[in-house]
Amino acid sequence: MEIIVPLVAVVFIVFGLVKKVGVFDAFLSGAKEGLHTAYMIAPTLVGLITAVTMLRASGAIDMLTQLITPVAERLGFPAEIVPVAVLRPISGGGSTALLVGILEKFGPDSFAGRIVSVMAGSTETTFYAIAVYYGSVGIKKTRHTLLAGLCADFTAVVFSVLTVRLFFT
Amino acid sequence: MMNYIWAGMIIISLVFALITGNTAQLSDALISGADDAIQLLLGILGIMCFWLGLMEIAKRAGLTDLLAKMFSPILRPLFPNVPKNSEAMRYMSLNLSANLLGLGNAATPFGLEAMKELQKLNPIRDRATDAQLMFVVLNTASIQLLPTTLCAYRATYGSERPFEIIHCVWITSVIALLAGIIVAKVFCAGKEKEQLRR
Numbered sequence: 590m591e592i593i594v595p596l597v598a599v600v601f602i603v604f605g606l607v608k609k610v611g612v613f614d615a616f617l618s619g620a621k622e623g624l625h626t627a628y629m630i631a632p633t634l635v636g637l638i639t640a641v642t643m644l645r646a647s648g649a650i651d652m653l654t655q656l657i658t659p660v661a662e663r664l665g666f667p668a669e670i671v672p673v674a675v676l677r678p679i680s681g682g683g684s685t686a687l688l689v690g691i692l693e694k695f696g697p698d699s700f701a702g703r704i705v706s707v708m709a710g711s712t713e714t715t716f717y718a719i720a721v722y723y724g725s726v727g728i729k730k731t732r733h734t735l736l737a738g739l740c741a742d743f744t745a746v747v748f749s750v751l752t753v754r755l756f757f758t
Numbered sequence: 759m760m761n762y763i764w765a766g767m768i769i770i771s772l773v774f775a776l777i778t779g780n781t782a783q784l785s786d787a788l789i790s791g792a793d794d795a796i797q798l799l800l801g802i803l804g805i806m807c808f809w810l811g812l813m814e815i816a817k818r819a820g821l822t823d824l825l826a827k828m829f830s831p832i833l834r835p836l837f838p839n840v841p842k843n844s845e846a847m848r849y850m851s852l853n854l855s856a857n858l859l860g861l862g863n864a865a866t867p868f869g870l871e872a873m874k875e876l877q878k879l880n881p882i883r884d885r886a887t888d889a890q891l892m893f894v895v896l897n898t899a900s901i902q903l904l905p906t907t908l909c910a911y912r913a914t915y916g917s918e919r920p921f922e923i924i925h926c927v928w929i930t931s932v933i934a935l936l937a938g939i940i941v942a943k944v945f946c947a948g949k950e951k952e953q954l955r956r
Contacts, residue, residue, distance in 0.1 A: 604815075626866075639788060682798075707923050711930040724760075735759065742934070
């Protein structure tokens with residue numbers, strides 16, 4: 590699978606050559622946009638990532654996890670997966686660290702290991718996407734985007750448990 | 759919305775830090791969080807520039823038109839208010855392709871270009887249109903065909919078959935995505951046209 594990135598690059602470039610596009614000139618003018626993009630999203634990233642890091646350091650997320658865990662266990666969700674489920678929508682890096690921790694501790698082919706794998710594979714960092722995409726064009730009224738995103742995340746958590754139960758037990 | 763969420767996160771973190779006594783950690787987190795954000799940005803800046811460079815080649819060669827045609831049957835019903843042959847449709851198709859291939863670092867710059875184009879169709883500058891809302895919801899869900907990074911982690915920690923969970927990932931992603939789309943659509947229903955008419 591490592592080959593996919595260079596392959597895509599070659600397909601684009603060969604296609605350009607065939608269509609007689611000045612490929613390097615085109616590349617340069619496009620790449621310049623990357624700097625502009627970075628400039629546009631930098632403030633959002635600083636604001637959001639700082640807030641999430643602070644929230645985690647304060648112990649508030651742990652508290653929320655502790656509150657949810659007994660309910661989740663009663664519903665048949667293993668306790669180990671709750672922290673990942675809680676952190677997943679707000680922090681990509683943080684939830685990946687927790688995922689790796691679970692894979693290490695319980696093994697990737699354990700019940701919890703499989704569930705967190707499915708969860709990680711079927712969700713994105715919702716807060717990040719919302720903040721970056723809307724921030725880049727100056728939209729403040731996001732309406733029900735967060736609701737829709739979190740509904741999708743919640744559905745993903747439920748179905749990662751259900752599918753792993755269905756196929757692996 | 760973001761105003762309250764962001765302010766709430768920071769205020770709550772201070773309150774909790776005072777309760778739990780994690781004040782030193784909180785202070786560290788403020789500094790390291792801001793630093794992490796810039797490190798993250800610098801970390802993806804190079805590859806972002808590279809992908810946008812390739813995108814420009816694809817655009818000039820007409821490859822993006824081809825992609826847009828391919829994705830048209832999926833995108834049309836989701837974005838009824840976006841003109842068929844618009845730049846917005848092309849960038850959204852590129853974003854979707856990058857997501858499907860698991861090229862997250864390419865999907866973000868393509869997606870931001872798409873947002874810029876969608877913004878040109880937005881009559882109320884600071885309020886999301888139905889199309890923008892739907893597009894962001896698509897990007898808050900995961901639609902990769904092969905979660906390669908995830909499977910690499912599984913392999914690293916000794917999985918017998920790192921890819922064995924892939925059908926679970928597909929089923930879960932599709933259902934979660936549908937849930938997101940349904941919520942987005944239901945709450946959007948009819949309001950947009952009303953507003954445009956005004």
